[in-house]
Amino acid sequence: xxxxxxxxxxxxxxxxxxxxxxxxxxxxxxxxxxxxxxxxxxxxxxxxxxxxxxxxxxxxxxxxxxxxxxxxxxxxxxxxxxxxxxxxxxxxxxxxxxxxxxxxxxxxxxxxxxxxxxxxxxxxxxxxxxxxxxxxxxxxxxxxxxxxxxxxxxxxxxxxxxxxxxxxxxxxxxxxxxxxxxxxxxxxxxxxxxxxxxxxxxxxxxxxxxxxxxxxxxxxxxxxxxxxxxxxxxxxxxxxxxxxxxxxxxxxxxxxxxxxxxxxxxxxxxxxxxxxxxxxxxxxxxxxxxxxxxxxxxxxxxxxxxxxxxxxxxxxxxxxx
Numbered sequence: 001x002x003x004x005x006x007x008x009x010x011x012x013x014x015x016x017x018x019x020x021x022x023x024x025x026x027x028x029x030x031x032x033x034x035x036x037x038x039x040x041x042x043x044x045x046x047x048x049x050x051x052x053x054x055x056x057x058x059x060x061x062x063x064x065x066x067x068x069x070x071x072x073x074x075x076x077x078x079x080x081x082x083x084x085x086x087x088x089x090x091x092x093x094x095x096x097x098x099x100x101x102x103x104x105x106x107x108x109x110x111x112x113x114x115x116x117x118x119x120x121x122x123x124x125x126x127x128x129x130x131x132x133x134x135x136x137x138x139x140x141x142x143x144x145x146x147x148x149x150x151x152x153x154x155x156x157x158x159x160x161x162x163x164x165x166x167x168x169x170x171x172x173x174x175x176x177x178x179x180x181x182x183x184x185x186x187x188x189x190x191x192x193x194x195x196x197x198x199x200x201x202x203x204x205x206x207x208x209x210x211x212x213x214x215x216x217x218x219x220x221x222x223x224x225x226x227x228x229x230x231x232x233x234x235x236x237x238x239x240x241x242x243x244x245x246x247x248x249x250x251x252x253x254x255x256x257x258x259x260x261x262x263x264x265x266x267x268x269x270x271x272x273x274x275x276x277x278x279x280x281x282x283x284x285x286x287x288x289x290x291x292x293x294x295x296x297x298x299x300x301x302x303x304x305x306x307x308x309x310x311x312x313x314x315x316x317x318x319x320x321x
Contacts, residue, residue, distance in 0.1 A: 005031045006076050008125075010063050010109060011083030013042030015193050016130070016186075019230050020080060020237060021047065021056070027238075031055055034070050038062040041085045046193050063105035064097075067112040076116040076125040078241060081109045084130070084165075088158065088284075089199025095160035102164025103171070110175045126180045128241050129172050133187040133253060133291055134162045143292035146185065146249055158286045169249070180246045184237060187253025187293050191230030191317055202227065205264055206317070209271040214278035221261030223283060224290045228254040229313035232306035239302040253293035254306040263310075270314045 007024060011017040012035030024033055035047060036059045050056040061067065063083045070076070084101050085091040091098040106129065113127050136144045137152030152162050172181045190202040198204075208215045236252040264277045283289075298304045308316070 003030070005078075006034070006070075007031060007078045007080070008034045008036060008070065008076055009080045009082065010036045010105070011042060011081070011130075013037035013039055013044065013047050013058075014082060015042075015046070015086075015191075015195070016189060016230060016233065017042065017080070017082045018046035018193060019191070019234050020082070021050065023234050023238060025050065025053065025055060032057065034059060036061050036063070036067070037083065041087075041090050041195075043193075043195075063108055064100045066108050069116075076113070078126050078128070079109060079113055080128045080130075080237070080241070081106065082130040084161075086132070086161075087195075087199040088161075091161040092157050095157075098160040099164045099167075102161070102168045106168040106171050110171060110179065113179055114175075124179050126182065126241060127172070128237065129168060129181065129183045130237075131169055131183050131185045131249075132161070132165045133185055133251070133293065134158070135166050135169065135185060136288075136291070137162060138286065138288040139290065142290050143255065143294040144251070145294040146251055146297055153286055156286045157284070162286075176247045182240045182243065182247075183249040184240055184252045185249070185293075186233060187251065187291065188225045188227050189230055189233050190227055190313060192319075193230075194317075201225070201260060201263065202267070202314075202317075205267040206271065209267050209273035209275045212274055214276050215264045215267065216278050216280055217260055217264055218280060218283040218287070221264065221277075221279060222259050223287065224257045224259050224292065225263075226254045226256055226292050227258060227263070227310050227313070228252070228306045229308035229316065232308055236298060236302060236304045236306075239304050243301065245301075248301065250298045250301065251293040251295050252298060252304075253295065254310075255293055255295050256310070257290070257292045258310060266311060266314060270311065270318065 136150040196203045
């Protein structure tokens with residue numbers, strides 16, 4: 001009889017975490033998934049369809065506090081650490097809490113991993129850290145490879161998240177002799193279950209377009225981002241966790257640049273909205289002017305690259321709105 005795989009997902013009720021849990025449960029009948037979330041930015045609605053599944057377990061907990069043993073034996077095979085507010089509106093509303101989530105949350109997860117072996121030899125579980133393209137700040141290298149150290153301000157409204165994630169990566173580096181760790185620097189991701197109007201550009205634009213209100217673009221709208229659909233990201237995370245290396249760090253993002261002005265036009269087109277684009281004051285403090293991943297390493301190591309175009313992704317997202 002095959003041994004049941006035991007997996008912990010922190011931030012599992014969030015946008016990306018809930019899609020990851022969907023994939024884990026769909027791909028493996030012999031699996032137990034423990035979803036740990038304090039529901040500060042996540043939602044029960046994102047995981048409601050799993051609540052009656054005996055393989056799924058929800059634990060209300062804040063990762064800033066030490067993690068408690070999960071029921072049953074103390075064995076875990078994998079930990080996916082995604083717990084952290086990701087939208088500027090959310091993480092800037094409580095900068096102290098954001099920094100603590102990034103640092104203390106990651107430290108608690110790493111300590112927890114060391115105490116939860118996957119078999120009688122106490123082999124520690126693999127650990128995945130959801131990092132971010134924000135570690136590159138307002139980059140002076142374009143596109144951004146994993147080797148780029150970034151151009152980030154340690155003081156300012158975005159520092160709590162940008163520097164918090166850099167600290168989380170540093171923590172993982174210090175634990176690499178004890179644990180098998182994978183880190184993904186995740187670029188802008190969108191899809192169903194995003195909280196509409198949460199401060200990120202795609203849900204903000206969709207909310208405005210559907211309400212026939214102006215789409216507000218800062219500055220001249222020529223600042224760029226890359227946008228990947230959530231299904232592509234989850235595929236990359238699964239492939240990353242499957243790698244045999246004990247340490248690997250990769251960019252996961254769509255290597256296609258899009259200006260914010262172009263994005264606004266696409267949203268208006270695919271929603272059929274009568275909204276106008278309203279150009280306004282300069283961009284927020286420390287807002288990056290260009291952002292584009294170099295995914296050469298992900299292609300080489302994971303055999304991965306995004307498949308869903310921005311136009312197709314927006315069409316898939318619209319039915320939820």
